[in-house]
Amino acid sequence: xADGSLAPAWDxxxxxxxxxxxxxxxxxxxxxxxxxxLRPICPHCHKDGTLAAEAVGRRGRLYSATVxxxxxxxxxxxxxxxxxxxxxxxxxxxxxxxxxxxxxPAPGPGDxxxxxxxxxxxxxxxxxxxxxxxAAVEGTAK
Ligand SMILES: [Zn+2]
Numbered sequence: 186x187a188d189g190s191l192a193p194a195w196d197x198x199x200x201x202x203x204x205x206x207x208x209x210x211x212x213x214x215x216x217x218x219x220x221x222x223l224r225p226i227c228p229h230c231h232k233d234g235t236l237a238a239e240a241v242g243r244r245g246r247l248y249s250a251t252v253x254x255x256x257x258x259x260x261x262x263x264x265x266x267x268x269x270x271x272x273x274x275x276x277x278x279x280x281x282x283x284x285x286x287x288x289x290p291a292p293g294p295g296d297x298x299x300x301x302x303x304x305x306x307x308x309x310x311x312x313x314x315x316x317x318x319x320a321a322v323e324g325t326a327k
Contacts, residue, residue, distance in 0.1 A: 211236030
């Protein structure tokens with residue numbers, strides 16, 4: 186994660202490096218296929234143990250989004266979620282920027298977005314948990 190101070194809401198889904206946040210993809214050494222996340226078996230060729238981690242999803246295009254008004258425990262409504270196309274046929278479900286930030290309007294369908302890892306939920310004991318959040322890229326909103 187970006188600052189290392191937040192526990193992830195889910196393990197092994199995202200990380201960060203000097204270039205920023207990324208989703209963890211799995212590239213198959215046998216067929217070259219790419220999947221979201223590391224899995225024991227390649228979902229393309231079904232070979233065992235052929236996936237190697239690859240950074241994906243630093244940027245993408247918002248496919249669709251909606252606002253959640255009735256939140257499950259640990260989430261604070263309202264918040265926006267949606268699907269982001271991150272290339273190579275991969276589509277990520279994530280939190281999406283809901284309002285203008287620093288003069289950059291919230292992204293709409295087709296707009297370019299950039300991944301950040303931010304606090305998205307709170308455990309019953311008060312521990313904040315991080316998750317993927319896609320925000321508009323300045324100058325690309327329609
Ligand atoms: Zn494969």
